[in-house]
Amino acid sequence: MSGPDSPSEPLDAAQVESMVEAALRAIAAATDSAQLKQVRAEHAADRSPLALANRQIGALAPQLRKEAGKLIGTARSRVNEALTAKAAQLAQVELDAKLQAESVDVTLPVREHPVGAVHPLTALINQMCDVFVAMGWEVAEGPELEAEWLNFDALNFTPEHPARFMSDTLFVDPPSDHKLMRTQTSPVQMRTLLSHELPVYVVSPGKVFRADEYDATHLPVFHQLEGLAVDKGITMGHLKATLDHLAVAMFGDIRTRLRPHYFPFTEPSAEIDLQCFVCHGDSVGNPERPCRTCKSEGWIEWGGCGVVNPRVLEAAGVDTEVYSGFAFGMGVDRTVMFRNNAPDLRDFVEGDVRFSRSLQGGAR
CATH class of the missing domain: 1.20.1270 (Substrate Binding Domain Of Dnak; Chain:A; Domain 2)
Structure with missing residues (x-):
């Protein structure tokens, strides 16, 4: 216009x-x-x-x-x-x-995509933690790169203890920093004692690192689950009952035994053995029915345990005249092998989803 x-x-x-x-x-x-x-x-x-x-x-x-x-x-x-x-x-x-x-005909046949699987180690860690959470315990975690004091000194390892040698432990440069890849999840227990009010009931699952060979029975990186209870009046009897409860939850109707041993951080200390879940002890002294699982000994080593050494409690500032405690630890990888008859630890780290699927629901 x-x-x-x-x-x-x-x-x-x-x-x-x-x-x-x-x-x-x-x-x-x-x-x-x-x-x-x-x-x-x-x-x-x-x-x-x-x-x-x-x-x-x-x-x-x-x-x-x-x-x-x-x-x-x-x-x-x-x-x-x-x-x-x-x-x-x-x-x-x-x-x-x-x-x-974009409409889809839902009546047409489809090709299903393969689904993944929870790794057997992750699944078992969750199950083991659930056992303790149901009893009122807490799950605690800590760093994998750990201070040497927390990994060794606070747990009563002497300066010349063989576990400190570089042939066993992976130290991180520079050595003057006194840092290492934790060899056990016990430092988490010490961190808990230093940061929590008593009483303490915790389990600490996680990766640990050792300078081990990579073969069917050893891995340089594996998994542990450790437990710590510190309270008034804790005894070895409480430890045995706790481990029996865990063993039944993991393996069903099974017996355990405590065998005397030595650990720097517990006194007295013991190894916990499981009755062989293959032969149930019937192979002992019976050459006609040998058992490859327990080598006809009737028992299988599962982990270590004991009453917490007073020196460890004192390092955390705990009054040992009032409080006592027990601790235990076992390999999660080894437990998976026991429950599923997995013959080779290397299968756990190869990343083959078929292995994870094959062990789903494979608890004994």
């Missing part, structure tokens, strides 16, 4: 109506959102005929501006309302078309 010839002439209503009709025709003709976007730019944007006509209102005589503003405002409203209605209509049409194109 070129506008009035002089400021005293009003806007041409017929010409404004012609602009509106042209816009409405273009809107009605749009068949998709892209076309409607182009129509909006041509008939409702800043350079559209109606927008240019609106700019000319300021040049009109004052007595004509009100009527002209009303005329242009009504015209632009009609166009905008038509654009909004058309946009909603096209959006619904396009959505329906998209849903139709």
Whole structure:
């Protein structure tokens, strides 16, 4: 629209109506959102005929501006309302078309995708922790890169103890930092004693690191679950009952025994053995029925345990005249092997999902 010839002439209503009709025709003709976007730019944007006509209102005589503003405002409203209605209509049409194109015939046969499996070690750690959580214990975790004091000194390891040698322990450079990859999860127990109020009942599962060979029965990285109870009146009897409860939860109806041993952090100390779950002791002294699992000894070593050494409690600031405790630990990898007759520890770290699937629900 070129506008009035002089400021005293009003806007041409017929010409404004012609602009509106042209816009409405273009809107009605749009068949998709892209076309409607182009129509909006041509008939409702800043350079559209109606927008240019609106700019000319300021040049009109004052007595004509009100009527002209009303005329242009009504015209632009009609166009905008038509654009909004058309946009909603096209959006619904396009959505329906998209849903139709993406529809799935659920009656067609499908190819199932293979699913993963929880690693047997993870599953067993969760089960073992559940046993203790049900008894009111807590699960505690700590760093795998550990201070030498927490891993050895606080646990009553002497400076010359063989476990400190580099042939057994993975120290981290520089040696002056006295940092190592933890050889046991016992440092978590010491951290708990240093940070928690007594009494303490915790289990600490996790990875441990040793300078071991990589073969069917040894791994340089394996898993332990250790337990610690510190309270008033704790005895060896409480330890035996706790371990019996765990053994039954893991293996069913099975017997355990405590065999005297030595550990720096417990006194007295013992190894806990499981009655062979293959021969149940029948192979002992019976050459006609040998047992490869227990080597005809009737028992299988499971882990270590004992009453917490008073020196360990004193290192954590615990009054040994009031409190006592017990501790135990066993290899989770070894427990999985016992429960599932897994012959080779290397299968645990190869990452083959078929191995994990084969052990799902494989508890004895």
